[in-house]
Amino acid sequence: xxxxxxxxxxxxxxxxxxxxxxxxxxxxxxxxxxxxxxxxxxxxxxxxxxxxxxxxxxxxxxxxxxxxxxxxxxxxxxxxxxxxxxxxxxxxxxxxxxxxxxxxxxxxxxxxxxxxxxxxxxxxxxxxxxxxxxxxxxxxxxxxxxxxxxxxxxxxxxxxxxxxxxxxxxxxxxxxxxxxxxxxxxxxxxxxxxxxxxxxxxxxxxxxxxxxxxxxxxxxxxxxxxxxxxxxxxxxxxxxxxxxxxxxxxxxxxxxxxxxxxxxxxxxxxxxxxxx
Numbered sequence: 001x002x003x004x005x006x007x008x009x010x011x012x013x014x015x016x017x018x019x020x021x022x023x024x025x026x027x028x029x030x031x032x033x034x035x036x037x038x039x040x041x042x043x044x045x046x047x048x049x050x051x052x053x054x055x056x057x058x059x060x061x062x063x064x065x066x067x068x069x070x071x072x073x074x075x076x077x078x079x080x081x082x083x084x085x086x087x088x089x090x091x092x093x094x095x096x097x098x099x100x101x102x103x104x105x106x107x108x109x110x111x112x113x114x115x116x117x118x119x120x121x122x123x124x125x126x127x128x129x130x131x132x133x134x135x136x137x138x139x140x141x142x143x144x145x146x147x148x149x150x151x152x153x154x155x156x157x158x159x160x161x162x163x164x165x166x167x168x169x170x171x172x173x174x175x176x177x178x179x180x181x182x183x184x185x186x187x188x189x190x191x192x193x194x195x196x197x198x199x200x201x202x203x204x205x206x207x208x209x210x211x212x213x214x215x216x217x218x219x220x221x222x223x224x225x226x227x228x229x230x231x232x233x234x235x236x237x238x239x240x241x242x243x244x245x246x247x248x249x250x251x252x253x254x255x256x257x258x259x260x261x262x263x264x265x266x267x268x269x270x271x272x273x274x275x276x
Contacts, residue, residue, distance in 0.1 A: 025049055047242040052249070055242035062231060077231075078250070085227040088144055089216050092151025093209075100156040101201070104163025109189055118164065125157040130218060147219040147227075154215045155208055162204030166197035202266040206259055213255050 032048035047055075060073035062081070067073055103121070107114040133150070140146025170193050178188045220229020228247055235243035 045241065047245060051242045052245050055240070055246050058240070058243060059231065059246075062234070081227050081231055082250075082254070084144075085216060085220065085229070088147045088220070088227065089151060089212055091148040092216070093155055093212060095148070096152035096155030097159055097205075097208075099152070100159030101163050103156075104160050104167070105194070108164060108167035108193070114164075121160060125161060129154050129157075129215065133218060136219070142225055147216065150219040151212060151215055155212060158208050158211070159201075159204060162208075163197070163201060166200040166204070167193060169200060170196045199266075199270050202262075202270065206262055206266075209258055209262060210255055213251050217251065 029049055032046045032051075035046050036048075056074045057069040057071055058074070059077045060067045060069040062077045063073050107118055129150075132153070136146050136150045140149065174192050174196065175188055178192045179185075183191070216227075217229050217232065220227045221233060228251065232244060232247050235241075235247065
């Protein structure tokens with residue numbers, strides 16, 4: 001019975017999501033129609049959904065001069081540049097995530113190290129990310145390692161703080177109870193603290209994944225030789241808002257898909273957490 005209710009609840013959520021999406025698209029279409037000129041041509045400042053769809057074949061120009069503007073060539077361009085961006089994104093996520101979570105766990109375990117290093121790392125963390133873009137550009141030029149390093153730095157700064165806060169929020173009663181049962185401090189940390197921070201850490205990770213695409217786009221927007229950001233740069237140079245909106249929608253789709261994958265993985269890992 002509970003499974004049936006869960007199935008109905010999931011179907012209702014999906015239907016509601018589709019209805020909201022349909023309303024948003026209808027509102028977008030209505031707004032584009034309201035600013036169109038009397039001849040029916042859409043305003044270049046607000047393309048309609050149809051204009052954005054018609055912009056897909058024009059992405060073929062990024063495959064090289066003289067390339068026919070077809071949907072097949074456009075999808076190939078998107079595939080190649082998406083792979084390039086995804087490589088940068090996941091490289092930054094893995095490096096920054098491992099460093100941020102790992103360092104947070106180390107400092108959370110050792111109070112002395114925490115008092116010594118937490119302050120300096122938090123000072124580094126409050127540096128405005130986009131203020132560092134010119135520095136990373138100067139250090140690495142247009143090399144992909146620069147974009148990976150920038151994404152890694154941003155992910156590290158967010159997950160480091162998230163890990164420390166998750167450790168602080170662990171109920172001290174659980175630690176004391178485990179100690180009274182004879183567990184060593186290391187075992188308490190390994191079997192009580194680390195599992196307890198997983199749900200909160202997973203929530204922070206989902207937020208980071210959503211921001212990571214925006215951070216990646218900012219990094220590629222400067223001097224990337226390939227990737228989604230490069231397409232956005234060229235679309236901006238030609239003031240082609242249809243292609244710019246298309247890239248924004250594509251990034252939204254990628255972010256949503258990645259969030260859903262992470263949600264499923266987190267739900268499996270945290271099966272022991274009571275569901276409301």
